[in-house]
Amino acid sequence: MHHIDKDVTVIGGGVVGTSILRELSFYDLDTMLVEKHHDVCEGASKANSGIVHTGFDAPLNSVEAFCLEKSRVLWPKLVEKLKIPFLSCGAVMVATSEEEKELILAKYIPNAIANGVEVEWIEKDELFSYNPSLTDRAIGGLLIPGEGICDPFWTTRAHAEIAVLNGAEIKLGSGVSNIESSSDDDYFIITLDNGEKFSTKYIVNAAGLWADEIANLIGDYSFNLKPRKGQFILTEEVIEISQIILPVPTEKSKGLLVSPVVFGGFLLGPTAEDQEDKWDRDTTINGIRDIAHECSRLIPNVTDMDSIRQFAGLRAVCSTNDYVIRPSEVNQRMIHAAGIRSTGISASPGIAKLVVEQFAKIGVTMPPKEVIVEELPELLQQEKPGEIVCLCRSITKGEIENAFNRPFASFTLDGVKRRTGAMLGECQGNCCIPSIIEMINKAKPTKQEIYKGLQSSIVLKRGKK
Missing domain, CATH: 3.50.50.60 (FAD/NAD(P)-binding domain)
Structure with missing residues (x-):
């Protein structure tokens, strides 16, 4: 056997x-x-946008709506037990015309109620009290208080x-x-x-x-499955919003939003570009221009803002x-x-x-374990965090060393970035990458490459002539 x-x-x-x-x-x-x-x-x-959606706009009776309904109950405990950085800021779908307001009232409010999600229409004054940077064309919006942002x-x-x-x-x-x-x-x-x-x-x-x-x-x-590219812009300039700013969606996309980010700055995007290549995550000049143009319909001054990073992700569109x-x-x-x-x-x-x-x-017997771990251990164990390595995000040597000693560690630059927040600031790692590479080599000296993707490394050793 x-x-x-x-x-x-x-x-x-x-x-x-x-x-x-x-x-x-x-x-x-x-x-x-x-x-x-x-x-x-x-x-x-x-x-992605990092938004934790309520499912207010999910198609009725879909598997997606069912999973989102289950998840709404589970998220608060997850945030607590896994210590997930989370902003419970709410979202607002902004109407800039009477036609958009009618669509919200006729479609999105009934859909949200049917999905069991709390929403309410708010008038212009209340909308601007939360989000002063909005366009003067805004006439009100659909408040979805249960939406939030995670890391x-x-x-x-x-x-x-x-x-x-x-x-x-x-x-x-x-x-x-x-x-x-x-x-x-x-x-x-x-x-x-x-x-x-x-x-x-x-x-x-x-x-x-x-x-x-x-x-x-x-x-x-x-x-x-077909890939749909979504390009994003990340800026650290000040945008006076306290909520996720959503447009009224189209058939193809939820639209281009403007949102706070849990680790600082604001995110603009994403585009919705259907393509065939499942590996193509390149940003494009036209894509970045489209983001600025579309987002300026809701936040007029975004076209003048400096970006610290642009990136793209691919979402799976299912037949x-x-x-x-x-x-x-x-x-x-x-x-x-x-x-x-x-x-x-x-x-x-x-x-x-x-x-x-x-x-x-399908009849699988699944006895629960008698003892389980549900809570994530504290991230920083060192009593002395040590010198600051990433100046933009004030990430210390101790925090980076701790990333190498997690229950599930990574010895790559992207792995360190995602576990500590280093390299996510204004300089995007230009100042701290050499120090982090040195720390990676000390933590795992047998590692030959410091991966930054499937087939690339950010540093190449020059061989002897």
Whole structure:
């Protein structure tokens, strides 16, 4: 009889995959997550608005709306237990014409009420009392007090750390190249890009943009995913807003918003550009111009603001127009968690709960562990934080060293950035990168490359002539 290596393998280390792994780690199962990049949070989870949506505008009776409803109840405890940086600021959908006001009253308020989300129309005076920088064309807006902003890096990493503390395993730099079913159909054999093979009873397909390709490996062609690029601008200039500023959406996109950021500054975007290339996350001159132009409809002075960074993410647009969270029709031992387009961070706690329910539906026995870790350990353990390494964000040597000693550590520049906030400030790492590289080399001197992506390193050693 074949020895089966794992009970459940989660494919994909984004916020959805790590949230599922955290939830599974509370049960008496041997679980593992595989991720093709050299850290978690490398896909859509790192390039987004960081907004925790209520689901007020989610399509009625959709799987997305169901997961967002579940998540609204779960988020307050998550913020507390995982110590997630979070701003409970609320959002406002701004109407700049009577037509937009009528659309809000006729469509979005009834939709929100049907989804169980508290909203209210506020008049111009109240709107401007919260957000003085708004355009004079604003006539009022839909207040959604339950919306907030989180740190998406922290959220994803914290899920992974809790899972590891509960005994889960995470394999990085481990893309999946092949999946076979055993002769008796009792388990899968997964082959990784490096040729390594292992067996697993069940798979959770949370591979983001590549979830359709993972499904294809077992002959499941029930959905496909197309990338939609969203470009963003980050500015540290002052914008007098205290809420997330939303436009009235179009059919294609929720529109370009202006939002505070938990670690400082303001975010403008995203664009919505359909494309074929799942790797193309380049920013473009036209994209950046479009952001400034569209956002200036709501905040007029953004066109004159300096940006400290531009970036782009790709969201997965699914052929089903909804989340795909169910057992595969080809082999129910694979549970899909796919097609998560714009609300992945917001819905991730609910998605994880729903995935566990799918296991129960296919008859998997899941006894809970007697003792579990639910709370993230304190981030900074050192009594003496040491000198400041990142001047822009006042990040100390102790905080960076602590990142190397987390339950789930990373020895890459991006990994340090996402765990500490270093390199996120005005200079974008120009002043602190050399010191951080030196610290990485001391912490893990056998590491040959300091990764900043799949096929690149920021520093190349010059060989002897």
